[in-house]
Amino acid sequence: MMKHFLLIGGTGVGKSSTINALAQKNNMAKVGYGSEPKTQKLMGYRARGYVLWDTPGLGEGISEDERHINNIVSLSVDNPKYQIDHVFLVIEAKKRDFGGVYKVIENLIRSRHEDNFSVLMNQADQAMKGQNWNAEENLPKPKLLEFLKEQAVSAKSRIMRNTGVVVSIPEFYSALTGYKVSEVHEHIVAISQCR
Ligand SMILES: Nc1nc2c(ncn2[C@@H]2O[C@H](COP(=O)(O)OP(=O)(O)OP(=O)(O)O)[C@@H](O)[C@H]2O)c(=O)[nH]1
Numbered sequence: 001m002m003k004h005f006l007l008i009g010g011t012g013v014g015k016s017s018t019i020n021a022l023a024q025k026n027n028m029a030k031v032g033y034g035s036e037p038k039t040q041k042l043m044g045y046r047a048r049g050y051v052l053w054d055t056p057g058l059g060e061g062i063s064e065d066e067r068h069i070n071n072i073v074s075l076s077v078d079n080p081k082y083q084i085d086h087v088f089l090v091i092e093a094k095k096r097d098f099g100g101v102y103k104v105i106e107n108l109i110r111s112r113h114e115d116n117f118s119v120l121m122n123q124a125d126q127a128m129k130g131q132n133w134n135a136e137e138n139l140p141k142p143k144l145l146e147f148l149k150e151q152a153v154s155a156k157s158r159i160m161r162n163t164g165v166v167v168s169i170p171e172f173y174s175a176l177t178g179y180k181v182s183e184v185h186e187h188i189v190a191i192s193q194c195r
């Protein structure tokens with residue numbers, strides 16, 4: 001049976017871009033520009049052997065977040081064939097604070113998905129505002145690589161501290177440049193085969 005994965009996260013972190021990168025399709029999920037939220041409703045996309053559910057960006061307001069979470073929860077409740085096997089929280093590599101997202105982890109993850117939850121750290125290329133990114137080779141320079149590793153470890157501990165939810169150290173990648181997207185795909189395939 002096809003596995004279903006849900007991507008959640010703040011507005012503009014790159015959830016839709018991540019889905020396109022994983023599916024190796026350019027314009028499948030609509031990508032935003034500027035700071036307006038782009039994705040408005042839940043939508044499932046078939047990628048390489050699994051289904052990725054795109055969701056509206058969080059952090060636009062308490063009542064909006066609540067509405068999005070209710071829609072996410074009713075997706076699986078109303079459609080037993082859309083049981084979510086795993087939830088991915090997408091965060092940005094440059095951020096030190098995930099603000100509103102902690103509340104959502106508490107509300108959505110802690111009760112239902114704590115054992116099938118992981119974090120993906122996107123926009124690796126932008127972590128130091130574009131500095132120390134080797135565009136020719138599509139790789140971080142050593143200084144940025146060091147920074148990304150620290151950010152990943154720190155994201156794990158901040159999430160644990162703020163929500164009590166235990167996660168693995170996030171994978172970092174860039175949906176825009178394709179850096180380490182295949183590692184993220186492998187990670188998802190490994191999860192698919194797990195259960
Ligand atoms: N530099 C860089 N930009 C990225 C990356 N991933 C996404 N973006 C850009 O970030 C912007 C938002 O991307 P989306 O994929 O629409 O983000 P989203 O999380 O789906 O946004 P909402 O649907 O509004 O919640 C777009 O301009 C993307 O091109 C990345 O890895 N690096």
Ligand SMILES: [Mg+2]
Pocket residue numbers: 015016017030031032038039054055057
């Ligand atoms: Mg989107």
